[in-house]
Amino acid sequence: MPDLVTHLAGAYFAGKGLRIGRGLVIFSFGALLPDIVSRPLHIFWPRTFPVAQALHSPAVIFLICWLISLFFRVDQRKNIFLLLIGGSILHLLMDMLQKHIAGGYLWFFPFSCQGFSFGFLSPEGSLSFLPLTLLLVMLVYLFSQKKSGS
């Protein structure tokens, strides 16, 4: 996974591009959700790696998004689900750019347990771009604030 600053920045840019208004927080939550549900397990109990990998798969994330949406008021439920799943898909796509020599991401779980990723960037590669990422977030934020003020 890229670090969560990069994931959150990705959600912010996508949210701005897609003009997601008040749902941006939920979309951002969706963009961190695969790591929120899987990484603590993996970091604190490394033996649970197979379970953590499954928790990071689209099928399981779909069910988690659906489950979360059911706790919302009925008229908001569908939008909440779409925002969560949209953010999660963005997360999985960003992760797919990374290279792992052992593991990878289980895109087709439970039908296949074969890991897959494109292998363009090392998982820690996003850290090198972090200053640039933060600068871009700041610029987009200032620009959108100026635009809404004029």
Next chain:
Amino acid sequence: MFSDRYRLLKIILICIALIGLLFYAYGKRKDLTLARCRTDPVRFAGAEVPLYVDSRLLEIEPDRILVSQPGGDVTVMVPAEKRPVKARPGEHIEAITIFRREGYLELKKIRTAPLRKLKIVISIPPLLLLAFLLIKSLRWEKGRLVIKESPITKIQSPR
């Protein structure tokens, strides 16, 4: 899918499906380990044994490395063409190793992840920020969550 009809039943069924999938993942993904290979060295000779990114280098010697990983510490022999291993003790690594009939692992591929700890630490502030924004954006109303105007979008709302 999203109506209030059978809502509780849907919640229970989703939880059961999730638990089932996780047990399935645990049972299905039994990766090869050195211990398992040693139970039948002839059968597993030449098999790939992965060392995931939780693995940490403990010692580096010219012809071998000692790796700490969830199943216990393992020694991995480094073939001549892979020497020297460009890493330092304490660094996280992920690797593919080959089990040899004689009962040891031989390094095939290795990737070091010296910034893994930094990545984990850097990932904490965005979580705290998101938790703060969620608390500010959500309210509890008649047993359901409701999203209200978020602090970020409030600034951008048209006048």
